[in-house]
Amino acid sequence: MTQASNLSISPDTFAQWLQDGAELAVVDIRAPRDIAYYGSPLFGKNVPEDVLLDQIGLYVPRKVIRTVLVDGGDDSAETFARILQGQGWTGTVALEGGFPGWVNGPHAHLSFDIPGNDFTRAVRDERGTPAFTVQELAIAREKGEDVIVIDTRTVPEFTRDHVPGAVNIPGAELLLHVSDVVPSASTHIVVSCAGLPRAILGAQTLIDAGLVNRVSYLEDGTAAWRRAGWELETGATRVYGPVTEGGRAFGRDHAARFETKTRFPDIDLATARNWAEDKDRTTYLLDVRTPEEYAAEHLEGTLPAEGGQLLGLSSRTIATRGARLVLIDDADGVRAATVAHWLSRRNFEIAILHHAFARADKKAEALA
Missing domain, CATH: 3.40.250.10 (Rhodanese-like domain)
Structure with missing residues (x-):
């Protein structure tokens, strides 16, 4: 447990904590606008300064847990560590040098969470998740092949832009709704997102759940569609609807097939x-x-x-x-x-x- 007089730790100590296997909380207190891709390469939980004191208990339920606050290099984390220690959060310290010091130091290759792209690429490589390019999709559509695109992002993300004709079913909802939007067992399901992570996991979810359909992920999703010079569709054009009893039964049956x-x-x-x-x-x-x-x-x-x-x-x-x-x-x-x-x-x-x-x-x- 960190003593109340100790307000900060060095990057060397933090690196040791990241690797020792004990419980460890990491809170990135920078403003959301200052964070790229969920705070890469460290990937700590973002709880901005303006809500930190009100919300810390939601994300770090036990006050004695080693909790490292990471700021933007302005030493504000130490100020908040002092306040929180005074309120009983005895395990809270600041990271010396903040985020800039970490990314420019010798331990920047270490992260609190597994980066989404790294995680999903490992899944793809291990499981051999099939890919489908935007060019292949365009050709399949021109030939009138039985193919459907399912976008697994959130509804707001889908509404902003998506591959034309796609149907929106967020990743965790897939097994509840896929049977209601896919025309038949012979339909080729192509799972899309803005890039790779959620498309790969969505496609592999359907495969792991034992769907008989051909399933692929759309290589680089909307980003690839845009690079090809084609316009994306906007609006909540085709969003999943209420769960049907058939969808529930299908979801229960196929979720039970997960090897986990x-x-x-x-x-x-x-x-x-x-x-x-x-x-x-x-x-x-x-x-x-x-x-x-x-x-x-x-x-x-x-x-x-x-x-x-x-x-x-x-x-x-x-x-x-x-x-x-x-x-x-x-x-x-x-x-x-x-x-x-x-x-x-x-x-x-x-x-x-x-x-x-x-x-x-x-x-x-x-x-x-």
């Missing part, structure tokens, strides 16, 4: 609460449903953690390495199973909590 299924115990709410109060281990209660569902109804003390956003970069939400995760979903648990399938590769201990949330379609109302 048996690794994750189902727990009840009382167990989840007890884990969250454990003074010797950090536990996150993460609601992996859509933001609209979370806003309409959620369990007290849980964090909104849209499943598709957790798949490729866990530090979007999880600030403590080595923490235990409880993934909260509805009674079907399809999204939690999908997220667990990928987060397990990041060495988290994972359990799943099914809860009978109301099934009113708040998403459709929010998008109307």
Whole structure:
């Protein structure tokens, strides 16, 4: 535990902490506008200075955990470390030199989280995920082949721009909706995003779940489409709709086919609460449903953690390495199973909590 008189640590000490396997929280306190690709190459959880004191408890639930604040090189992290130590966050320190000192030092190759591109490329190389180029897609369409493009980004990202004709189904929602948007078992499914990460994980999710369809990811997604000199489509043109009973059944059946299924115990709410109060281990209660569902109804003390956003970069939400995760979903648990399938590769201990949330379609109302 860091003593109250120690407000900062050296990059050398931080490098040791990143590699020792014990619980460690890393919080990047810079403004979002100053952060490129979720704070690469360090990939700490971003909690900006203006909300840090109010939100630190959400992301670092246990005050004694070693918590490293990283600033933009202006020494503000030390000021906040002093304040937080005074409020009982005895494990909180600042990183000397901040983010600039880290990226220009000898340890910049170390990161708090596995970069999304590195993670998904490793998945692709290991599993042989098939690729499909934008040129191949254009030719297939010209020939009238049975092909559909599914964009696995969030609805706002899809609305901004997407490959013309694509249907939007965020990554964790795939197995719940794919049977309702894909015409037949002979349809070639091409999964797209803005580049590689979510397209690769989306395609491999469908493959791992045992779909009989031919499945590929679109190489470089919208970026490749733009480089080819073609215009992207804008607006929420074709967004997934309410879950059907057929979609639920399809999702449950195919999620059960994940080879990782048996690794994750189902727990009840009382167990989840007890884990969250454990003074010797950090536990996150993460609601992996859509933001609209979370806003309409959620369990007290849980964090909104849209499943598709957790798949490729866990530090979007999880600030403590080595923490235990409880993934909260509805009674079907399809999204939690999908997220667990990928987060397990990041060495988290994972359990799943099914809860009978109301099934009113708040998403459709929010998008109307």
